Amino acid sequence: MSQSSVERHAPDAPGAPDVPGQGEPWFPSVRPATVTDTTGRTAAIPAFWTRLFPVLVLVTALTRLPSFSRALWNPDEGFLATQARQLADGGVLYDTVVDRKPPLVPWLYQGALGLFGDQSLWPVRVAALVAVVVGAGLAASIAHRRWGERAAWYAGICYVLLSVGLVPEDTQAATFEVFMLPWTVAAIWCAERARWTGAGLALAGAVLSKQTGGAVLLPILLLWWQARAGWGAFARLGAGALLPVAGAALAFGPGRFLYWIATGSGSYLSADGAGFRPLLRALGGIGLLTLAFLPLLIALLSVVRSRTRGRRLPAAADLWLWLAASLAATTVGLQFFGHYFLQLVPALALLGAAALHEAGARVATAALTATAFLTCAFVGWGFAADRAELDHAHRVADTVRAYTGRHDPVLLWGMHPEGYWLAGRTPASRYLTAGFLTNFSGGRDGAMVGEKYAMAGAWSHFRHELRHRPPELIVDDSRDKNYGAERMPTLWRHLRGHYEKVATIDGSDFYLRADDARH
Structure with a gap:
């Protein structure tokens, strides 16, 4: 077997130096297993592996x-x-x-x-x-x-x-x-x-x-x-x-x-x-x-x-x-x-x-x-481990399915995008969490959270999405945190003008698109 087939190393002994440029160690006292490489030659695998x-x-x-x-x-x-x-x-x-x-x-x-x-x-x-x-x-x-x-x-x-x-x-x-x-x-x-x-x-x-x-x-x-x-x-x-x-x-x-x-995550x-x-x-x-x-x-x-x-x-x-x-x-x-x-x-x-x-x-x-x-x-x-958040996400997903059809776009305003996956519904926005639009993350309790701290251009894109592909259902899943929909003027105006509140589940508010908004 050629030296190129099996790279050798000094046996494991106190103070034994590594040999520069050589590969994995193997031990003469242990018979190695073998495999065949891509050239058809047999190569040794140390038995300990x-x-x-x-x-x-x-x-x-x-x-x-x-x-x-x-x-x-x-x-x-x-x-x-x-x-x-x-x-x-x-x-x-x-x-x-x-x-x-x-x-x-x-x-x-x-x-x-x-x-x-x-x-x-x-x-x-x-x-x-x-x-x-x-x-x-x-x-x-x-x-x-x-x-x-x-x-x-x-x-x-x-x-x-x-x-x-x-x-x-x-x-x-x-x-x-x-x-x-x-x-x-x-x-x-x-x-x-x-x-x-x-x-x-x-x-x-x-x-x-x-x-x-x-x-x-x-x-x-x-x-x-x-x-x-x-x-x-x-x-x-x-x-x-x-x-x-x-x-x-x-x-x-x-x-x-x-x-x-x-570069887009400066405030985050x-x-x-x-x-x-x-x-x-x-x-x-x-x-x-x-x-x-x-x-x-x-x-x-x-x-x-x-x-x-x-x-x-x-x-x-x-x-x-x-x-x-x-x-x-x-x-x-x-x-x-x-x-x-x-x-x-x-x-x-x-x-x-x-x-x-x-x-x-x-x-x-x-x-x-x-x-x-x-x-x-x-x-x-x-x-x-506690399952409270997962159980909440399942309840939100069940409610979303109850109010929407399979192909209806949905907006979950929160920090738990798993609701989309659990509900089997398509996100109405490319922003899967409110963090992109509010800079909420890591438990911020007031400072640096709001529309003006969003990623550059995010609200412009978001308004375009609301106009051209309006969600059938919007869920405010903020649950009294400081990025709630009522604290975001642009979103709150849109909710009040085009949606009706239909349910509250575990502190999450569900807004269904009003009939007149569909025409």
Whole structure:
């Protein structure tokens, strides 16, 4: 077998150095499994992968069981599911279907629900499970290259366990961060192997999944600098990262693309008017993830502070930088929603694996056992999580169906676009939440909420939609929050002039188009 067929690495031994430019480690004492590559040659697979991969799949499936226990977990899932239907019906992203996020995850939803049906979100829940397994596998591969087989097991399993260490609606939902993370891990995986074009492409995948995925660029650049890879490698990295993003911009129109994913969110990316709520969310998110990581944190601190028996954390400057950059990314917009903190998981898992590798088998077993018990608590929380908002959304959807026909356009004035998907009704506006038109988000209680804080030009588009495709039913789902319809002069005048209030359900007001307005 040629050296090109199987890239070899030094066996796992204390202090064994990595061999620059070589691939995954394998161990002479273990017979490798084999596969046939595309050229017909036989390539070796380390036997430990045939043991580790099924375990990662099993543990991921168990930790994500709550994901399949309810129709929806949060408004982001409802937003994406509604978007998928609009795109399938001929909608155009960033035009007739809009969002502040890049296109990869909306496309994923469109493709998955188009293939398997859009009455349930199980296809994207399975895709989220696969994304976690891929991320965990890549993290294990990074640890395997750096510290050996035992560390690979630690990294992969820690990745899976930590991925559910937040509020269930943030971890069990199939949303942006879940699909962004494997790209970020792939970027580090490629960079440490001097595959700079691949690192750039993975970086682009992360950014096109969610903008904050770009934080992984900092540890990539550190790896490039440490490797003294030169400007040619930097050019390949840059080309791999920029060309896919530039291609997406050209496909949608550079100005429109830039507006929706960056420049159009100026007022939204602010905590003004939210009081202490963002700070409390930040403390809650960091606190929960710290709790999930606590046994590993104790081991990590023990190794970092130890100066006896030669115990020291292996060199991991890029991982610390990755953790710091990811933490900085959670501060963008100063909203601190819980799912933002998922971005810390890969770096934490790898740092935890490094600590367990140095701490010894007994400490590692205790730390992993404690982490697993904590994970069981988070999984149990997932099954017991409050369903009040979902139940409310179902009641709203049932009422919408009672007052409208299948093809009637509907406007849900609120922050819960899942009502469109649950009701099976078409949105009357490209703005699926009132946030685009009021700047409401993150619990703002007065300041910076209102028509004048909307995205530029939004109310002009909205008035045009109300005139040319009037909704059969308008639901004010604000429920006494400060973006209610009566506080928006343009919408309130339109309601009073053309609609009649027909019902109030759980504080949500339903306005049916008046008979004279139909003629």
